[in-house]
Amino acid sequence: MTLDDLGPRVVLMGPSNAGKSTLARAIGRARKMPVVHLDLLHHRPGTDWVPRAPDAFVRLHDAAIQQDRWVMEGNYTRLLPQRLARASGLILLDVSTRVSLSRYVWRCWFESDRAGALEGGRDSVKWSMLHHIAxxxxxxxxxxxxxxxxxxxPCIALPSPDAIAEFYRREGLVR
Known part of the structure; x- marks a missing residue:
């Protein structure tokens, strides 16, 4: 199965730091699709990842899924039923807990400009996030x-960093 088989509304899910934001940006760029980072809808800009009011997040999410074309990355399983009802395809990423943890620490300490970063915010290592990942x-x-x-x-499962890298190569995507 290829990316073209997934249609114009692609949901991208997987554990924290699996590469969802980076892959969504690459797909959006290659297929000229708007990219929706659910973390950015869920959290208030200019904060240290402070959530919006739940009803505000639901409104933003539901407005985003009504668009004709998108690649949407993030989990937020509470809103997954309506997202999947609008989706035309799904990509599932997976990486080991060790990889997720190391990527999390790396992005907090060394990446100042990354896909899916909160505008005006700064990533920092947090015990709650380490616990969530582990x-x-x-x-x-x-x-x-x-x-x-x-x-x-249709669904494409990418169960490892190697499978994700192969998907980038096969689809001609650029990180």
Missing amino acids: VATRASRRRYRALPAGLDI
Whole structure:
């Protein structure tokens, strides 16, 4: 299956620091699709990742999914049913917990300009995020792997950094 098989509204999901934002930006650039970073809708700009009011996030999310074309990255599974109802395809990324943790620390310490960064904010290593990556993400990974079985849209699973890199090469995407 190729990226073209996924249609004009692509959902990109996976654990924190799997590369969702970077891949979404590459797909958006290559396919001339608007990129929606759910973290940016969920959090207030100019803050240290302070969430918006839940109803404000829902309004922004639901307005974004009504567009004709998009690549949307992020999980926020509470809103996943309406997102998948509008989606024409799904990409599932996975990387190990070790890779997620090392990428998280790296981006906080060394990346000042990254895809999906909060405008006016700065990433910093937080205990809550380390815990989320190391503990909570395990159950999410299992749910994400089972997700395609119940869907009527095409899905591409990229279960490792090597598979993700191969997808970039095969699709002619540039990071």
